[in-house]
Amino acid sequence: MLSIKNLSKSFGDKKILDSVNLDVRRGEIAVLLGASGVGKSTLLRVLNNLEVADTGEIKLDGELIDLSTINQRHLSGMVFQQFNLFEHLTAEQNIRMGLERGAGFPSREAQEVAQRLLREYGLADKAKSYVSQLSGGQKQRLAIARALALRPQIICLDEPTSALDPLLTNYVAEMIQALARQSYIVLVATHDTTLLERLSCTIYLMSNGKIIESALSKEFYAHKENFPQIARFVSGQK
Numbered sequence: 295m296l297s298i299k300n301l302s303k304s305f306g307d308k309k310i311l312d313s314v315n316l317d318v319r320r321g322e323i324a325v326l327l328g329a330s331g332v333g334k335s336t337l338l339r340v341l342n343n344l345e346v347a348d349t350g351e352i353k354l355d356g357e358l359i360d361l362s363t364i365n366q367r368h369l370s371g372m373v374f375q376q377f378n379l380f381e382h383l384t385a386e387q388n389i390r391m392g393l394e395r396g397a398g399f400p401s402r403e404a405q406e407v408a409q410r411l412l413r414e415y416g417l418a419d420k421a422k423s424y425v426s427q428l429s430g431g432q433k434q435r436l437a438i439a440r441a442l443a444l445r446p447q448i449i450c451l452d453e454p455t456s457a458l459d460p461l462l463t464n465y466v467a468e469m470i471q472a473l474a475r476q477s478y479i480v481l482v483a484t485h486d487t488t489l490l491e492r493l494s495c496t497i498y499l500m501s502n503g504k505i506i507e508s509a510l511s512k513e514f515y516a517h518k519e520n521f522p523q524i525a526r527f528v529s530g531q532k
Contacts, residue, residue, distance in 0.1 A: 295319045296448055296479045301350030303336055310336045312503035323480040323495035332500040334483035338450040342372045370448040371441030375456055377433045379425045386421040389440050397444055411439040431462045438469060448479045455486045467492035487528045499524045
């Protein structure tokens with residue numbers, strides 16, 4: 295289980311995360327819901343050592359995590375809003391680079407891992423295609439495959455549908471559900487309520503750096519009156 299306790303982060307005088315507490319079990323999806331600027335993406339960036347928290351602690355299965363080493367230990371993988379793929383490299387090279395340079399995999403082994411992941415994500419025929427030649431949906435799949443290459447335990451997806459055609463939302467939701475079925479700890483930052491409708495998850499509504507309301511998605515859609523703040527956000531009353 296991932297356990298986040300009293301996590302806070304400020305940029306100058308602005309508090310972006312304000313004593314956030316969150317527990318996510320393996321095989322569960324935690325959706326951080328809210329408008330831009332409420333701290334969703336910052337929380338994911340802290341988990342991936344892209345930002346440094348001011349206070350708080352993060353544990354995985356009861357063990358305190360030193361976030362300065364989380365990348366070396368390959369505990370967490372990040373799928374960025376704009377994918378952050380290398381456009382001048384092929385799909386296969388995008389996966390191999392992290393394996394070879396970041397983890398010291400032999401070239402042959404890195405190639406085998408990359409090809410397996412490309413097959414799993416329906417991109418085997420795009421292995422030698424440059425990222426610039428891929429569609430938005432193909433880039434999303436490649437970004438997820440790359441994040442999984444080093445077998446992290448935590449997968450973070452930042453606004454996974456924002457750069458995609460709305461018609462692809464169902465497919466993205468299916469990919470996220472599949473990650474949970476594989477026992478990953480999954481965190482999704484989004485303001486996309488269309489994606490939310492398609493996930494079996496726990497919803498955490500954020501505002502001003504805090505989690506202000508939470509609900510199991512099944513319970514929320516069955517009894518919206520019990521979760522008024524989430525209901526207001528989902529109805530567009532932000």
